Amino acid sequence: FGRFAYSYLLIVFVVVGLLSFTSCRVRLIPNRDEAVISQALQVAKSIDLFYLNLIDADSSELAYANFSDSYQAIELELRSLWLQSEAKPLNSEATRISRIILDLWVKYKEQHQKNNTYNLHLAPIHRDRFHELFVAFLNAEKAKTIQ
Numbered sequence: 001f002g003r004f005a006y007s008y009l010l011i012v013f014v015v016v017g018l019l020s021f022t023s024c025r026v027r028l029i030p031n032r033d034e035a036v037i038s039q040a041l042q043v044a045k046s047i048d049l050f051y052l053n054l055i056d057a058d059s060s061e062l063a064y065a066n067f068s069d070s071y072q073a074i075e076l077e078l079r080s081l082w083l084q085s086e087a088k089p090l091n092s093e094a095t096r097i098s099r100i101i102l103d104l105w106v107k108y109k110e111q112h113q114k115n116n117t118y119n120l121h122l123a124p125i126h127r128d129r130f131h132e133l134f135v136a137f138l139n140a141e142k143a144k145t146i147q
Contacts, residue, residue, distance in 0.1 A: 036084050036094075037141050043077045044134040047105075050074060051127035054118055062117045071109045078102040097137040101130065 050070050057066070082102050085095040108126055112118050 033084075033088065033141065036081070037138060039077070039081055039084070040098075040134060040137055040141070043074065043081055044130070046070075046074050046077065047130050047134075048127065051123055051130075055120060055123050055127075059117075059120070062120075064113045064116050067112065067118075071105075071112075075102070075105060075109065078105055093140040094137055097133060097140060101133045101137070104129065104133070 050067070053070075054062070054067065078098070078101055082095070082098040085091055085098045088094075
Protein backbone atom coordinates (compact mmCIF):
# COMPACT_ATOMS: atom_id res chain seq x y z
CA PHE A 1 0.00 0.00 0.00
CA GLY A 2 1.83 3.03 -1.17
CA ARG A 3 1.63 6.60 -0.14
CA PHE A 4 -0.30 7.42 -3.32
CA ALA A 5 -2.96 4.77 -2.61
CA TYR A 6 -3.41 6.04 0.94
CA SER A 7 -3.93 9.62 -0.31
CA TYR A 8 -6.32 8.36 -2.97
CA LEU A 9 -8.42 6.44 -0.39
CA LEU A 10 -8.49 9.45 1.90
CA ILE A 11 -9.74 11.70 -0.91
CA VAL A 12 -12.40 9.14 -1.88
CA PHE A 13 -13.64 8.89 1.72
CA VAL A 14 -13.76 12.67 2.10
CA VAL A 15 -15.64 13.12 -1.19
CA VAL A 16 -18.11 10.33 -0.39
CA GLY A 17 -18.59 11.74 3.09
CA LEU A 18 -19.23 15.23 1.78
CA LEU A 19 -21.64 13.99 -0.86
CA SER A 20 -23.61 11.93 1.62
CA PHE A 21 -23.61 14.75 4.16
CA THR A 22 -24.86 17.35 1.68
CA SER A 23 -27.53 15.04 0.30
CA CYS A 24 -29.02 14.44 3.75
CA ARG A 25 -31.21 17.12 5.23
CA VAL A 26 -32.71 17.11 8.68
CA ARG A 27 -35.98 19.02 8.92
CA LEU A 28 -36.53 20.70 12.24
CA ILE A 29 -39.59 22.63 11.09
CA PRO A 30 -42.51 21.54 8.91
CA ASN A 31 -43.28 22.98 5.51
CA ARG A 32 -45.45 26.07 5.32
CA ASP A 33 -49.10 25.09 4.83
CA GLU A 34 -51.00 27.52 2.62
CA ALA A 35 -54.37 25.92 3.50
CA VAL A 36 -53.78 26.55 7.21
CA ILE A 37 -52.72 30.13 6.48
CA SER A 38 -55.86 30.67 4.43
CA GLN A 39 -58.03 29.18 7.17
CA ALA A 40 -56.35 31.34 9.83
CA LEU A 41 -56.97 34.47 7.76
CA GLN A 42 -60.62 33.49 7.29
CA VAL A 43 -61.16 32.85 11.02
CA ALA A 44 -59.41 36.11 11.90
CA LYS A 45 -61.75 37.89 9.49
CA SER A 46 -64.79 36.22 11.10
CA ILE A 47 -63.64 37.28 14.56
CA ASP A 48 -63.08 40.83 13.36
CA LEU A 49 -66.58 40.90 11.87
CA PHE A 50 -67.99 39.49 15.11
CA TYR A 51 -66.44 42.32 17.11
CA LEU A 52 -67.50 44.97 14.59
CA ASN A 53 -71.10 43.73 14.92
CA LEU A 54 -70.79 43.62 18.70
CA ILE A 55 -69.42 47.16 18.91
CA ASP A 56 -72.14 48.47 16.56
CA ALA A 57 -74.96 46.81 18.52
CA ASP A 58 -77.21 48.79 20.85
CA SER A 59 -76.84 47.95 24.53
CA SER A 60 -80.31 46.33 24.38
CA GLU A 61 -79.02 43.90 21.71
CA LEU A 62 -75.99 42.62 23.64
CA ALA A 63 -77.70 39.51 25.04
CA TYR A 64 -75.71 36.32 24.52
CA ALA A 65 -78.51 34.71 22.50
CA ASN A 66 -78.04 37.32 19.76
CA PHE A 67 -74.44 36.19 19.27
CA SER A 68 -74.53 32.49 20.16
CA ASP A 69 -74.60 31.29 16.54
CA SER A 70 -71.53 33.38 15.71
CA TYR A 71 -69.74 32.11 18.81
CA GLN A 72 -70.44 28.51 17.79
CA ALA A 73 -69.37 28.94 14.17
CA ILE A 74 -66.13 30.68 15.11
CA GLU A 75 -65.34 28.19 17.87
CA LEU A 76 -65.77 25.36 15.36
CA GLU A 77 -63.29 27.02 12.99
CA LEU A 78 -60.82 27.66 15.81
CA ARG A 79 -61.00 24.02 16.92
CA SER A 80 -60.35 22.94 13.34
CA LEU A 81 -57.35 25.28 13.10
CA TRP A 82 -55.96 23.93 16.38
CA LEU A 83 -56.46 20.32 15.28
CA GLN A 84 -54.72 20.93 11.95
CA SER A 85 -51.82 22.61 13.72
CA GLU A 86 -51.52 19.81 16.25
CA ALA A 87 -51.64 17.10 13.58
CA LYS A 88 -48.54 18.44 11.83
CA PRO A 89 -45.19 17.21 13.15
CA LEU A 90 -42.69 19.75 14.49
CA ASN A 91 -45.35 22.44 14.73
CA SER A 92 -45.38 23.25 18.44
CA GLU A 93 -45.31 27.06 18.09
CA ALA A 94 -48.34 27.32 15.80
CA THR A 95 -50.15 24.68 17.88
CA ARG A 96 -49.50 26.63 21.08
CA ILE A 97 -50.72 29.90 19.57
CA SER A 98 -53.85 28.32 18.06
CA ARG A 99 -54.67 26.78 21.45
CA ILE A 100 -54.28 30.17 23.16
CA ILE A 101 -56.65 31.73 20.60
CA LEU A 102 -59.22 28.97 21.15
CA ASP A 103 -59.00 29.17 24.95
CA LEU A 104 -59.37 32.95 24.88
CA TRP A 105 -62.39 32.73 22.56
CA VAL A 106 -64.09 30.20 24.85
CA LYS A 107 -63.29 32.34 27.91
CA TYR A 108 -64.88 35.45 26.39
CA LYS A 109 -67.86 33.43 25.17
CA GLU A 110 -68.45 31.98 28.65
CA GLN A 111 -68.19 35.44 30.23
CA HIS A 112 -70.74 36.79 27.75
CA GLN A 113 -73.03 33.84 28.42
CA LYS A 114 -72.72 34.20 32.20
CA ASN A 115 -73.30 37.98 32.24
CA ASN A 116 -75.75 37.93 29.31
CA THR A 117 -74.11 41.14 28.11
CA TYR A 118 -70.73 42.29 26.83
CA ASN A 119 -68.73 45.17 28.22
CA LEU A 120 -68.35 47.34 25.12
CA HIS A 121 -65.29 49.02 26.60
CA LEU A 122 -63.50 45.66 26.46
CA ALA A 123 -64.62 44.69 22.95
CA PRO A 124 -61.94 46.71 21.06
CA ILE A 125 -59.27 45.41 23.46
CA HIS A 126 -60.41 41.82 22.92
CA ARG A 127 -60.52 42.33 19.15
CA ASP A 128 -56.98 43.73 19.16
CA ARG A 129 -55.77 40.83 21.32
CA PHE A 130 -57.11 38.33 18.78
CA HIS A 131 -55.51 40.34 15.98
CA GLU A 132 -52.11 40.17 17.72
CA LEU A 133 -52.45 36.42 18.29
CA PHE A 134 -53.32 35.78 14.65
CA VAL A 135 -50.33 37.88 13.56
CA ALA A 136 -48.15 35.69 15.80
CA PHE A 137 -49.71 32.55 14.33
CA LEU A 138 -49.17 33.76 10.76
CA ASN A 139 -45.59 34.78 11.55
CA ALA A 140 -44.95 31.28 12.92
CA GLU A 141 -46.23 29.87 9.63
CA LYS A 142 -44.25 32.42 7.59
CA ALA A 143 -41.05 31.50 9.43
CA LYS A 144 -41.33 28.00 8.00
CA THR A 145 -40.29 29.34 4.59
CA ILE A 146 -37.00 30.69 5.97
CA GLN A 147 -34.58 27.79 5.74
